[in-house]
Amino acid sequence: MSSSSGSVADRVVAHVSTVVGSTPQRASVTFLGVEPIDVLRFVDGDEVVFATVGCARHPMHDPSDFAPDPVRGPRAEVTLTMRATMPLQGLHKSLAMLAAAPAVEGLILEADSLIDLQEPLWAGAICSAFLLTADSRIADLPLDDPADPVRFLRAVPITANEAAWVRLKGADELRAAWTEAGTDVTDPARTAVTPK
Template sequence: MDVLDRVRTGVLDHFGADSAGVDSASVTFLGLEPIEILRIVDGEFVHYATLGGSRHPMGDPGDLMADPVRGPRAELVLTVRAGTALPGLAKALGVLIASPAVEGVILQADALLDLGEPMWQGSVFTAALLGESTIEPVALPDPAEPVRYLTVTPVTATEAAWVRVRGAQALRDAWAEAGIDVRDPHRGAASL
């Protein structure tokens, strides 16, 4: 079983989803292998999970001696309330998960990633804050590190600025204090 088959099984098992009932979209970028975005409907929520970022360990893309096996591996999951079409979201998630291969970014909890454009059509969110996920890491054969899923929380430009100044936890505290449901694709920004 290859890396992506293991990761697909791990995420589908986590959500109790059957692969036959899961929609997917493929995103491709010049010079990179295709990235699949799984759309998993789960009652009142929809989970968008990337599949493809963990093919290779993250590291400096310019490193001529990069280890093809060792190093951190990650995928992303975005959870939103069901009921709203989010055109363009698959492309945005593809851009985020491709950032290690393109820009040498190491995806990890509390990382802030700017998209420079709306996360989906009509969205006020132009950046993403990564966090820890409840999805169990997917073990790979030694010496490869397990694949970790990280949550994606869409943030506004103002919220992104807040993270740069105060840190990720300060923004999460502001959301909690204001009772903001970050899974609502129509939510307003936190009053900072």
């Protein structure tokens, strides 16, 4: 396999489509000075599954690394699953901003990362940030040596108060509060939890 961006992107699309089992709609979002990020949208029963394509074109590196390896290093794409109970206008743009963060801001996306966009993630949303976790549904996508595999991270929309709690107490405490409250994080109309 060539390590070109096209081949990595094509592999990501095929990999996610195989797992979800349907044909996606596709939207492309561009940011100044960054290669386009595509967002796939699958309808899977009563759920909508989103997946980014483009974050994994290049490995993620700390911006203080002045000679980053162009092939080796962690690669990731982001997925998000929501119940299909309302329009989620603008959510694909928020996901594209998240996926572009490694190229734009030098962030390394990994499990328990908190990405705060400080604006509603979709029209009318109470959530303004994403909390990342490993996506147990989608396995890592191997690439040819020496490139690292593409990991798939699940983004969970969270509110500003929940984001503050993650900063204070950690992601596991927020997840425990969701469990205790019986919160369905895939419900776009859910209310915020207030951890104790």
